[in-house]
Amino acid sequence: MNPVRRRRLLLVLVVVAAAGLATALVAMALQRNVAYLYTPSEVLKGQAGGQARFRLGGMVERGSFQRGEGSLDAHFRVTDGDAQLPVVYTGILPDLFREDQAVIATGTMQGRRFVATEVLAKHDESYMPREVADKMGKAHVKHRVETAR
Incomplete structure (x- = not known):
């Protein structure tokens, strides 16, 4: 193989390897x-x-929200109508966070409870993320919940 072809082949191999790594x-x-x-x-x-x-x-379960005196630790349960999962969050909750309201929490499981690092509350009556709306719609059908149209 002549030196020009060898250099071209080496250059092509380096470019392919760099693209693969990227x-x-x-x-x-x-x-x-x-x-x-x-x-x-x-x-x-x-x-x-x-x-x-x-x-x-899911929805914040009615009667489940608790916050320690002078603390930012919030304890509540999220439900989908079939099951409840305890959630722990340390920080300032969104202004619209309340019981019987849709919520999305990001975090990890620790034992039998969910430890949230971020909590988002539904911000108005007409908007809900598609994933949550689909899953809540299935729960409403299963439990025969009447929904306003």
């Missing part, structure tokens, strides 16, 4: 930032699997 790094970075949405019943059935970090969606 693609692998981007894929790893994106995968670490992906957080799947699960309902409490899916989590308790083990469908969340070994997910280190995921989103928990």
Whole structure:
């Protein structure tokens, strides 16, 4: 093989290797930032699997919210109509956070409770993320809940 072809082949191999490495790094970075949405019943059935970090969606159960005196620790339960999952969050909750309201919490399971690092509350009556709306719609059908149209 003459020197010109050898150099071209080496250059092509280096470019392909660099592109492969860049693609692998981007894929790893994106995968670490992906957080799947699960309902409490899916989590308790083990469908969340070994997910280190995921989103928990549902409604804040009535009568479950507690906050320690002079503390930012919030304890509440999220329900989907079939199951309840205790949630612990340390921080300032959104202004619209309240019982009987839709919530999405991002965090991890520790034992039988969900430790949230971020809590989002539904911000008006007409908007709900598609994933939550689909899962809550299935729960409404299952439990024969009347919904306003």
